[in-house]
Amino acid sequence: MxxxxxxxxxxxxxxxxxASINMAVSVFTINIILExxxxxxxxxxxxTGKTLIQIILLNNIxxxxxxxxxxxxxxxxxxxxxxxxxxxxxxxxxxxxxFLKIAVAAWIGEMTTTFLGYFSLAxxxxxxxxxxxxxxxxxxxxxxxxxxxxxxxxLVVFSHFAGPILRKLRDYQFRHxxxxxxxxxxxxxxxxLSTLSSYREISFSAGISMICCNIVILLAVYIVVRYQRNxxxxxxxxxxxxxxxxxxxxxxxxxxYQMESSQKTIDAQMHEIGKIEExxxxxxxARRKISAYLAGLQQSxxxxxxxxxxxxxxxxxxxxxxxxxxxxxxxNFDCSMQDYERGSIAEADLVKIFLALLDFAIGANQKQxxxxxxxxxxxxxxxxxxxxxxxxxxxxxxxRRIFSPYIERYQGTVEIKREAHKLRFMxxxxxx
Numbered sequence: 424m425x426x427x428x429x430x431x432x433x434x435x436x437x438x439x440x441x442a443s444i445n446m447a448v449s450v451f452t453i454n455i456i457l458e459x460x461x462x463x464x465x466x467x468x469x470x471t472g473k474t475l476i477q478i479i480l481l482n483n484i485x486x487x488x489x490x491x492x493x494x495x496x497x498x499x500x501x502x503x504x505x506x507x508x509x510x511x512x513x514x515x516x517x518x519x520x521x522f523l524k525i526a527v528a529a530w531i532g533e534m535t536t537t538f539l540g541y542f543s544l545a546x547x548x549x550x551x552x553x554x555x556x557x558x559x560x561x562x563x564x565x566x567x568x569x570x571x572x573x574x575x576x577x578l579v580v581f582s583h584f585a586g587p588i589l590r591k592l593r594d595y596q597f598r599h600x601x602x603x604x605x606x607x608x609x610x611x612x613x614x615x616l617s618t619l620s621s622y623r624e625i626s627f628s629a630g631i632s633m634i635c636c637n638i639v640i641l642l643a644v645y646i647v648v649r650y651q652r653n654x655x656x657x658x659x660x661x662x663x664x665x666x667x668x669x670x671x672x673x674x675x676x677x678x679x680y681q682m683e684s685s686q687k688t689i690d691a692q693m694h695e696i697g698k699i700e701e702x703x704x705x706x707x708x709a710r711r712k713i714s715a716y717l718a719g720l721q722q723s724x725x726x727x728x729x730x731x732x733x734x735x736x737x738x739x740x741x742x743x744x745x746x747x748x749x750x751x752x753x754x755n756f757d758c759s760m761q762d763y764e765r766g767s768i769a770e771a772d773l774v775k776i777f778l779a780l781l782d783f784a785i786g787a788n789q790k791q792x793x794x795x796x797x798x799x800x801x802x803x804x805x806x807x808x809x810x811x812x813x814x815x816x817x818x819x820x821x822x823r824r825i826f827s828p829y830i831e832r833y834q835g836t837v838e839i840k841r842e843a844h845k846l847r848f849m850x851x852x853x854x855x
Contacts, residue, residue: 433563449532457518543573596820745781762801766854
């Protein structure tokens with residue numbers, strides 16, 4: 424093997440080592456911020472392929488044999504954009520959360536990688552006496568094996584001090600979303616212009632063709648991701664529906680058992696009331712006994728009707744289950760469904776709306792003083808009005824986007840008001 428070929432292999436190994444440790448640092452940082460949805464095998468295989476194809480093959484091996492030809496530059500640029508798009512797709516596949524939060528986590532991961540990775544690289548290059556302390560594609564030296572060790576040491580220190588702060592972002596609800604979206608789009612545009620400026624030899628038509636190809640790739644990825652998201656939401660809803668059926672069945676069984684066990688007591692109490700009315704009319708003692716028996720009857724009735732909020736079994740199961748969760752956390756729950764009538768509104772849509780509201784109430788009242796959670800659904804003319812009041816800790820936000828599909832589907836309106844540590848919500852939907 425020639426000396427030049429050995430240098431090529433050495434520089435490729437050096438680039439592979441540096442790129443691998445940088446991507447590991449980035450994924451580790453994102454994992455601190457976001458909850459994991461899938462294992463790291465998928466994103467690990469993707470990052471390995473990205474490193475071998477983009478960094479080793481296109482930026483080191485092929486230029487050695489073919490030089491800086493236009494077709495190689497076009498291929499390199501096309502792969503750079505494609506892998507950048509697919510990287511965010513893999514982030515969405517691996518981690519939980521909305522796209523904006525994943526994008527913010529990816530930015531933080533990239534900044535952490537840039538700071539730690541280039542700092543350790545500069546230190547080792549300086550010790551080795553290289554002319555360019557930022558050099559990556561350079562001759563491999565034994566001292567380069569210290570780069571991962573220095574990176575890991577810096578990462579341990581970083582995670583110790585910055586880890587608790589980054590973990591708070593898991594439950595944090597972004598407020599200035601438009602500003603964050605503007606920054607994200609600006610960064611994408613600047614990165615695209617910066618990449619294009621580094622390939623000035625590429626013709627204008629070739630650049631336009633590559634941009635169009637990437638737009639097509641982005642649209643295809645968007646369609647696939649949207650389709651998978653819809654399938655996942657349907658699957659999750661079916662699972663929720665199955666659990667609600669089980670819960671509702673348990674409630675009904677419990678009601679039947681209570682009715683059977685209370686039937687004899689109720690019959691005996693009614694018999695005693697009849698005897699008292701005949702034998703002791705006008706007597707104060709009779710009235711006292713009757714009041715006591717009626718109180719017992721009322722208690723039995725309330726125990727039998729506990730958890731029965733409405734005639735829609737699935738919605739009733741949601742209200743009963745969520746009310747139990749609220750009670751376990753010491754949160755008072757007041758639910759009024761006396762005038763409830765959904766008309767042509769799908770029960771499944773109401774289940775999702777009520778679940779979103781009550782899940783928000785459970786999360787927003789965890790730390791602060793337990794406020795009463797109020798939920799009311801009533802029919803007013805041709806509309807179903809849903810009113811919701813809950814305590815709300817700082818940082819929690821109930822997004823309007825959750826209810827956008829139902830507003831469009833049923834020609835409704837939504838109003839959300841924040842008052843100190845309290846949130847008021849009202850949703851009006853046309854019953855059809």
